[in-house]
Amino acid sequence: xxxxxxxxxxxxxxxxxxxxxxxxxxxxxxxxxxxxxxxxxxxxxxxxxxxxxxxxxxxxxxxxxxxxxxxxxxxxxxxxxxxxxxxxxxxxxxxxxxxxxxxxxxxxxxxxxxxxxxxxxxxxxxxxxxxxxxxxxxxxxxxxxxxxxxxxxxxxxxxxxxxxxxxxxxxxxxxxxxxxxxxxxxxxxxxxxxxxxxxxxxxxxxxxxxxxxxxxxxxxxxxxxxxxxxxxxxxxxxxxxxxxxxxxxxxxxxxxxxxxxxxxxxxxxxxxxxxxxxxxxxxxxxxxxxxxxxxxxxxxxxxxxxxxxxxxxxxxxxxxxxxxxxxxxxxxxxxxxxxxxxxxxxxxxxxxxxxxxxxxxxxxxxxxxxxxxxxxxxxxxxxxxxxxxxxxxxxxxxxxxxxxxxxxxxxxxxxxx
Ligand code: AMP
Ligand code: GLY
Numbered sequence: 001x002x003x004x005x006x007x008x009x010x011x012x013x014x015x016x017x018x019x020x021x022x023x024x025x026x027x028x029x030x031x032x033x034x035x036x037x038x039x040x041x042x043x044x045x046x047x048x049x050x051x052x053x054x055x056x057x058x059x060x061x062x063x064x065x066x067x068x069x070x071x072x073x074x075x076x077x078x079x080x081x082x083x084x085x086x087x088x089x090x091x092x093x094x095x096x097x098x099x100x101x102x103x104x105x106x107x108x109x110x111x112x113x114x115x116x117x118x119x120x121x122x123x124x125x126x127x128x129x130x131x132x133x134x135x136x137x138x139x140x141x142x143x144x145x146x147x148x149x150x151x152x153x154x155x156x157x158x159x160x161x162x163x164x165x166x167x168x169x170x171x172x173x174x175x176x177x178x179x180x181x182x183x184x185x186x187x188x189x190x191x192x193x194x195x196x197x198x199x200x201x202x203x204x205x206x207x208x209x210x211x212x213x214x215x216x217x218x219x220x221x222x223x224x225x226x227x228x229x230x231x232x233x234x235x236x237x238x239x240x241x242x243x244x245x246x247x248x249x250x251x252x253x254x255x256x257x258x259x260x261x262x263x264x265x266x267x268x269x270x271x272x273x274x275x276x277x278x279x280x281x282x283x284x285x286x287x288x289x290x291x292x293x294x295x296x297x298x299x300x301x302x303x304x305x306x307x308x309x310x311x312x313x314x315x316x317x318x319x320x321x322x323x324x325x326x327x328x329x330x331x332x333x334x335x336x337x338x339x340x341x342x343x344x345x346x347x348x349x350x351x352x353x354x355x356x357x358x359x360x361x362x363x364x365x366x367x368x369x370x371x372x373x374x375x376x377x378x379x380x381x382x383x384x385x386x387x388x389x390x391x392x393x394x395x396x397x398x399x400x401x402x403x404x405x406x407x408x409x410x411x412x413x414x415x416x417x
Contacts (some may be wrong), residue, residue, distance in 0.1 A: 002025050003060065003062045004028070005026060006028075006249065009067070010287060010290050010355040010356065011036045011284055012032075012066040013355040014294075014355045014375075015300070018300050026039070027058065030045070033360055035055075042251040045075075048075045051063075061085040063088075064149055064304075065087065071097075071283065076089060078110065087168065087261070089262040090261075092258040095159065097265075097280055097283070098305065100142050106252050107249075107374020110251070112249060112278050113277065117163045117179050117180060120406050130159045131156070134156065135153055136154045138152050138180070139166070142176075151301070152414075185269075188207065188267065189206075190192045190205065190208055191203070191238070192264065192285060193263070194263065194307040196259075196307045197250065197259045197260075197310065198254055200247055201239075202291060203315075205230045206226050206229065206234050207228075208223045208224075208290055209223065209225045209226065209408055210223055216404055220333075221328070222371070222372060223372075224325075224328065224405045225404070225405055226285060226287045227321060228336065233270075234382055237270060239373055245262065250264070264281075265280060267279040267281070281353065290355045291322040291377055294379045295379060296317060320380055321386050321388050322386060323409045324377040325376055327405050328358075328371055328402060329371055329372075341400070342398070345366065348396060352378045354374050354376050357372045357375065358371055377392055378393065384395065384413060387413065
């Protein structure tokens with residue numbers, strides 16, 4: 001089939017890689033010049049009209065959406081109107097990610113476990129509220145902020161500063177609402193699923209590492225590395241997460257008249273009282289995609305076609321584990337250095353994969369062009385072997401003005417040994 005992937009990051013590179021493994025011809029809009037074996041199409045993710053026109057003229061059989069920006073631009077609505085097959089939520093359903101207040105409301109309605117919260121449109125009311133509940137608490141800008149609009153405030157001073165930033169600076173973009181949330185304590189994990197209406201096909205678990213530096217220090221980022229599945233997560237917790245979170249959410253979206261179709265992402269935290277939702281994303285996670293797809297044995301479009309047709313499907317996963325480490329530009333997430341020459345990729349052995357994100361190409365050189373540059377992954381029978389292969393691969397590369405975490409997968413490995 002001819003398949004179009006919308007986006008340009010590591011997630012889209014992993015989707016394109018999987019689709020190529022499955023034997024398809026893959027186009028990526030706009031893609032990245034370092035994605036090999038695919039045709040890059042110079043159309044922006046949000047240029048909905050041009051994307052539909054391209055799919056029609058090139059006779060694209062399936063389109064898969066990566067980033068939330070394309071969803072919020074209404075790409076799925078436009079494809080649906082033109083009768084072209086696309087896998088992703090409509091703009092109305094993508095609000096699950098686009099607005100934290102909407103997500104909270106639907107969780108309250110569907111009785112899905114999450115942190116207690118209040119929403120405010122004025123700084124004074126938010127400030128009065130935090131005085132009444134005390135620290136620790138979490139302050140979230142309502143709206144897309146690339147995972148950076150969240151402050152886990154251990155003191156009231158930190159919380160006050162975050163509220164000030166949201167209402168009076170444009171640090172988090174144009175924000176007019178804030179969600180104040182109860183602080184949840186526990187281990188975080190991600191659970192994603194293929195969803196269409198009430199039909200849910202869950203994937204294996206994964207765990208992202210959101211802080212910039214080793215030992216979960218430093219600022220929150222879009223994600224510095226991940227592994228999948230989580231060996232130490234009990235089956236009962238997995239089942240509870242599917243039954244108490246994913247299934248009721250899918251049902252609630254149908255009942256609201258905004259059925260969800262696409263990759264659904266639940267960011268969860270395992271508290272003393274069971275798993276609770278931190279956030280939903282209306283798309284595949286990044287870098288979670290890069291560590292989940294190498295373990296997916298079933299052809300991707302088979303799963304998608306089954307879920308869309310509401311057919312039961314016995315999804316198959318490899319037995320092993322995948323670890324992915326993000327290499328980021330020095331200065332990320334505040335001010336990423338760009339223009340560095342990244343080299344020696346040809347030295348990498350076959351058992352590691354590289355998924356490009358914020359890189360570009362100049363002749364034969366790979367050049368840094370963003371915050372998170374690429375993800376390097378390995379899939380092995382054990383987590384330890386996968387971790388060893390990834391870090392051995394990293395040692396072979398010449399990566400000036402970059403950094404990466406050295407403890408990806410460490411939490412799971414500490415539990416096993
Ligand atoms: P979010 O953008 O909502 O995923 O939040 C980013 C990160 O902030 C999460 O991955 C958590 O580490 C942390 N966080 C968000 N909400 C809470 C909460 N209610 N309790 C504790 N930590 C949280
Ligand atoms: N890795 C977190 C996200 O994709 O939002």
